[in-house]
Amino acid sequence: MSETPLSPGSVAKLTVQALPWLPRPAGKMRERVASLPPEPVAALKYLHALAQAAWGEADLRLLGRKVKSILQSAPPGFSAEARQGGLSQIRILVLSASTASHISDTLIGTAIRFRFLLDVAIAEYEEPESWIERNRAELKANPPDFVLVASDSRMLTLASPLGDDVAAEHAVEAGLARIARVAEVAGAATGRPVILQTLAGDPDAVQFNMDLGLPGSPRFLTSEFNRRLALRARQDSRLVLDVDALASLVGRAAWSAGRYWYAAKYPFATVMVPLYADNLMRIIAAQMGRSRRVLVLDLDNTMWGGIVGDDGIEGLALGSGSPLGEAHAALQRMALSLKQRGIILCVSSKNDEAIALEAFRGHPEMILREDDIVAFRVNWDDKAANIKAISDAIDLGLDSFVFLDDNPAERKRVRDALPAVAVPELPEDPSEWLAVFQAAGYFEQAGFSREDQLRAGFYKANALRASQMERIGDHDDYLLSLDMTLSIAPFDSVGRKRIAQLIAKSNQFNLTTRRYSEAEIAATRSNPDVFTIQARLADIFGDNGMISAVICRQAGPCWEIDTWIMSCRVLGRRVEEALLQYLVQQARLRGITEIVGRYIPTARNGLVRDHFERLGFAQTGSENAETTWRLAVGDYGEKNLPLKVDVQLDWKLASAGGF
Amino acid sequence: MVHASEKTTSSDDVLARVQDIFRAELDDENLVIGPETSQNNLKAWDSLAHIRLIGGIENEFNIQLSLVEIEQTTSVRQFVRLIEERSR
Numbered sequence: 057m058s059e060t061p062l063s064p065g066s067v068a069k070l071t072v073q074a075l076p077w078l079p080r081p082a083g084k085m086r087e088r089v090a091s092l093p094p095e096p097v098a099a100l101k102y103l104h105a106l107a108q109a110a111w112g113e114a115d116l117r118l119l120g121r122k123v124k125s126i127l128q129s130a131p132p133g134f135s136a137e138a139r140q141g142g143l144s145q146i147r148i149l150v151l152s153a154s155t156a157s158h159i160s161d162t163l164i165g166t167a168i169r170f171r172f173l174l175d176v177a178i179a180e181y182e183e184p185e186s187w188i189e190r191n192r193a194e195l196k197a198n199p200p201d202f203v204l205v206a207s208d209s210r211m212l213t214l215a216s217p218l219g220d221d222v223a224a225e226h227a228v229e230a231g232l233a234r235i236a237r238v239a240e241v242a243g244a245a246t247g248r249p250v251i252l253q254t255l256a257g258d259p260d261a262v263q264f265n266m267d268l269g270l271p272g273s274p275r276f277l278t279s280e281f282n283r284r285l286a287l288r289a290r291q292d293s294r295l296v297l298d299v300d301a302l303a304s305l306v307g308r309a310a311w312s313a314g315r316y317w318y319a320a321k322y323p324f325a326t327v328m329v330p331l332y333a334d335n336l337m338r339i340i341a342a343q344m345g346r347s348r349r350v351l352v353l354d355l356d357n358t359m360w361g362g363i364v365g366d367d368g369i370e371g372l373a374l375g376s377g378s379p380l381g382e383a384h385a386a387l388q389r390m391a392l393s394l395k396q397r398g399i400i401l402c403v404s405s406k407n408d409e410a411i412a413l414e415a416f417r418g419h420p421e422m423i424l425r426e427d428d429i430v431a432f433r434v435n436w437d438d439k440a441a442n443i444k445a446i447s448d449a450i451d452l453g454l455d456s457f458v459f460l461d462d463n464p465a466e467r468k469r470v471r472d473a474l475p476a477v478a479v480p481e482l483p484e485d486p487s488e489w490l491a492v493f494q495a496a497g498y499f500e501q502a503g504f505s506r507e508d509q510l511r512a513g514f515y516k517a518n519a520l521r522a523s524q525m526e527r528i529g530d531h532d533d534y535l536l537s538l539d540m541t542l543s544i545a546p547f548d549s550v551g552r553k554r555i556a557q558l559i560a561k562s563n564q565f566n567l568t569t570r571r572y573s574e575a576e577i578a579a580t581r582s583n584p585d586v587f588t589i590q591a592r593l594a595d596i597f598g599d600n601g602m603i604s605a606v607i608c609r610q611a612g613p614c615w616e617i618d619t620w621i622m623s624c625r626v627l628g629r630r631v632e633e634a635l636l637q638y639l640v641q642q643a644r645l646r647g648i649t650e651i652v653g654r655y656i657p658t659a660r661n662g663l664v665r666d667h668f669e670r671l672g673f674a675q676t677g678s679e680n681a682e683t684t685w686r687l688a689v690g691d692y693g694e695k696n697l698p699l700k701v702d703v704q705l706d707w708k709l710a711s712a713g714g715f
Numbered sequence: 716m717v718h719a720s721e722k723t724t725s726s727d728d729v730l731a732r733v734q735d736i737f738r739a740e741l742d743d744e745n746l747v748i749g750p751e752t753s754q755n756n757l758k759a760w761d762s763l764a765h766i767r768l769i770g771g772i773e774n775e776f777n778i779q780l781s782l783v784e785i786e787q788t789t790s791v792r793q794f795v796r797l798i799e800e801r802s803r
Contacts, residue, residue: 086739114739114771121742158763319785320766 069483072306073331077480077496078110079471085115089122096130097141100173104143105475107169113162113329120164127173136680138173142659146340147175147200149246151184151238153211155321159329166333170341181321183211184238192245199246201571202340204297205238208323209255214277224271228280235285239294249343249573251295251336254282256303256311256324293556293574295339295502299324302331305495338500344571345561348478348498349511350452351394352443354461355405355412355434359424360384361486364415365408375421383486388423390490395428398511399499400450402431404442404459409434430515439466440473450515451624453564453660458498462486503557510601514625517597524597532698535629538595540699542634547580547588547605554602555590562621563660567653567667570619585610587642591635593626593699600626606635614650615643624663630697636671638701640692652676653685729795736771737791740764753790768794776802 070076088106092099103123111119127145130138135145148163150156160176167174177200179187184205188195212234216227239250261274270276282300289296303311306328313325324332341347356363361373361380373381395401401424405412412434416426431449433442439461447454454476461467462482471479480496482489521538528534547555556574563569580586589606592599604622608615622631643651653668655661669675672692673685730750738746741759754760760768769785772778772794778801780788788794 112774114774118739155763158767315782315785316766318782319769320763322766326766326770 069488072491072495073310073328074112075110075330075334075495076483076492078108079481081109081111081115085111085118089118092122092126096126096134097137097143099126100138100143100168101141104168104171107165108475111165111330113326116165116330116333117161118165119168120161120166123164123168123173124161127175133680136657136682139658140681143168143171143173144344145173145175146202146344147177148202148204148340149177149179149195149200149242150204150206151187151242152178152180152206152208152323153183154180154208154317154323156180156206156323158320158322158326159333162329163333163336166330167337169334170337170346172337172340185234185241188238188241188245195242195245199248201248202251202295202343203239203242203246203248204251204336205235205242205253206323207235207238207253207255208299209258209278210317210323212255212281214255214274214281216272216277218270218272221271224277224280227272227277228284231281232284232288236288236292239292243294243573243575247573247576249293249295251297251339252285252289253297254285254300256299257308259308259312260314290503293503293553295343297336297339299332302328302335306331335497338497339502342500342502343560345563346455347500347502348458349398349456350400350402350446350450350458351391351499352402352404352446352457352459353391354439354459354463354466355403355407355415357462358384358460359388359403360415360419364411369415369419372415372419374419375423377421380486381421383489385421385423386490387486390493392423392428394499397499397501397504400430400452400511400515401428402433402446402450403429404433404439404446406436406439407434438469438473440470443470443474443477450518451627460493502560503553513598514600517600518625520597521595531628535698538597538629538698540593540595540629541702542631542699543592543594543702543704544635544638545590545704547577547590549578549581551590551602552577555605558602558605558621558623559619562623563658564624564663565622565627566658566661567620567664568618568656569658569661572619580607587615587646589635589638591631593629593631604631604635606639608639608651610648613648614652615639615648616652617654620653620667627663630699632667632671633695634697634699634701637692637695637697638703640687640689643689649689651687651689653687655683655685657681726795726799729798730791732775733772733791733794733798736768736775740767740771748791750792750795751790753792755789772798778802 089103092102100123103119107119138145156178157180160178163176164174212231214227214231216223235252239252243250255278257278258274263273263275267273267275268279278300286296286298303324311324311328316322316325338347353359361384362371364372373384375381375385391401413426416422431446433446435442443457443459444454447457454474457477459470459477459479461470467479467481470477478498480493483492524537525531525534528537545551552574556572556577559572559577580588587608587610589604590602591604592602594600600623603626605619606617607619609618639651653673655665655668657665668685671687673687675683676686677684734746734748737748738744741764743759748757754765769780773780776798778798780797784797788797
């Protein structure tokens with residue numbers, strides 16, 4: 057945390073709590089924040105850039121206080137401007153039975169690293185149940201966006217007689233029931249996602265090697281509690297902050313540092329707060345669709361050891377036979393596992409394309425196959441330009457990109473040219489890369505659906521469609537040749553997880569960027585004033601999965617389109633026109649005479665600024681760049697569209713992409 | 716974490732660095748402290764601020780205070796003396 061200059065090669069190994077994937081900070085925080093641009097959004101953007109370095113706890117607190125003071129004196133109309141600048145205001149309520157206020161400023165200082173303008177409310181030194189009970193009305197009236205139940209083992213005090221299975225079961229279930237109750241009450245009072253924590257194992261507890269199998273031992277109780285908490289969180293759609301995993305990563309003794317508990321009731325050491333805060337923000341970012349989805353890999357000395365152009369294929373270090381080759385093979389295995397999690401793999405390399413591809417195809421120890429890579433950019437151009445080209449080609453924003461390269465100079469260039477791309481710092485030694493890369497957690501996901509596994513396939517199929525389009529030339533003929541079927545159904549329990557994911561993650565084709573929890577989505581089914589659509593699209597190249605969702609709210613003879621989102625994978629396929637046609641048909645059946653649309657601009661949804669105009673709506677208003685639109689149902693003329701519409705009352709599709 | 720502080724630690728120098736820590740941890744850029752400053756006469760120096768100050772001093776001087784020292788060090792004079800003892 058001090059100012060010792062670091063030179064590569066002589067660097068003492070950085071601890072995980074020092075956030076080793078981030079660049080080391082330059083200068084002193086106090087001086088860096090002393091003179092900020094006068095205009096609040098500009099000042100916050102400056103602080104966002106500043107926050108990309110690995111500042112320590114005290115510096116992040118200072119940064120957090122700066123953010124807070126800017127927000128407190130922000131002028132009216134600031135919110136809309138911040139949103140258009142890509143900064144989201146979110147509020148979190150932290151419920152803790154121990155001390156929590158000391159982490160507040162660090163959370164705020166870390167949040168701006170993720171483009172969040174965070175407002176933190178803290179309830180500490182009190183059982184969460186009673187706090188929520190007392191503040192129920194206020195919570196209902198002014199709900200936070202997230203609730204964090206910051207439980208720790210000192211609050212729950214799991215205990216039962218040694219060797220007694222039944223008693224241990226009771227103790228664990230009683231602890232879980234308490235957390236479930238808090239989550240239930242908090243979720244019901246706020247209607248927002250609740251984040252639960254696993255318990256860090258207590259390094260001060262008596263523990264023998266056999267204890268994981270001994271009912272009633274602290275080790276047994278904590279691990280049982282954690283396992284079941286995580287399983288139930290998945291069932292109930294709660295989010296999990298795996299504090300136990302963090303503590304294991306840094307060492308339990310270092311994490312919990314008893315002196316802080318004895319002196320101030322801090323649940324863990326202050327030096328760990330930046331790591332904790334970064335993890336919390338990742339979960340929130342994932343829930344809001346801000347996690348990253350693309351990994352761009354360099355080739356020479358990253359994918360394999362050596363330079364293929366100089367060393368030749370047989371001279372490369374890869375796979376068994378050399379320690380260095382093993383390390384690079386491990387990196388390829390990691391990339392392949394990420395692909396299975398739905399991460400899109402791409403390659404950007406300064407190389408002769410033919411030679412590089414030959415290595416890719418011909419090296420017997422290659423774990424990644426050409427087929428695993430969605431886009432190759434192998435040439436002698438600037439890497440930043442290549443990454444930009446990949447982003448355009450696969451239609452995903454640069455802020456979903458991570459770039460992995462062994463060369464510090466290339467890393468810096470890409471970081472400078474494309475600040476939205478995450479570029480992890482890496483230790484000198486490739487055998488240390490993966491641990492640092494994992495600790496960065498770029499690809500954090502809030503849930504797991506079958507769509508995630510299929511995603512790489514979707515992008516591959518898109519490449520096939522592009523070549524079909526090239527072959528046919530005329531766009532309408534091309535669309536007809538795809539033989540598309542759009543399947544439409546109301547929201548249902550089967551599709552709920554994917555709908556929630558779409559609502560949480562869609563940023564570009566999203567008219568209002570309103571986020572809803574799974575519970576809120578489930579509630580729409582019993583609300584007679586809400587009309588919903590989920591849609592899947594299949595064609596000759598395969599099933600695109602669920603690609604669109606619409607929520608309409610009825611007010612008299614009028615439907616207001618509360619939410620309209622679509623996956624950018626199916627842009628230009630006239631899906632939105634087909635959905636409008638369906639909406640109009642349903643409106644007629646129900647005596648609705650008018651459909652009202654609203655566009656709320658953000659930094660990322662410029663794509664749909666003219667959405668309603670293109671669909672034939674007339675503009676009725678404009679305020680703070682927000683526009684409103686109207687379509688008289690009677691004026692709509694049926695269109696002949698190049699896709700078949702298949703309306704289902706239930707979601708009983710037996711298609712390949714089903715759930 | 717491993718590098719020891721090489722800086723000289725005359726009392727004035729220590730006091731100046733301690734003052735910087737007080738300013739940062741108590742969020743008061745104009746705060747002026749002296750040896751006589753203590754928990755009794757500085758209102759912002761409450762029990763939570765105390766832990767932050769301890770953390771700040773431990774970081775700055777690369778030392779670690781014991782639980783007893785955390786509890787019993789309640790004035791700037793005591794902080795400076797402790798730091799000087801440790802840096803010798």
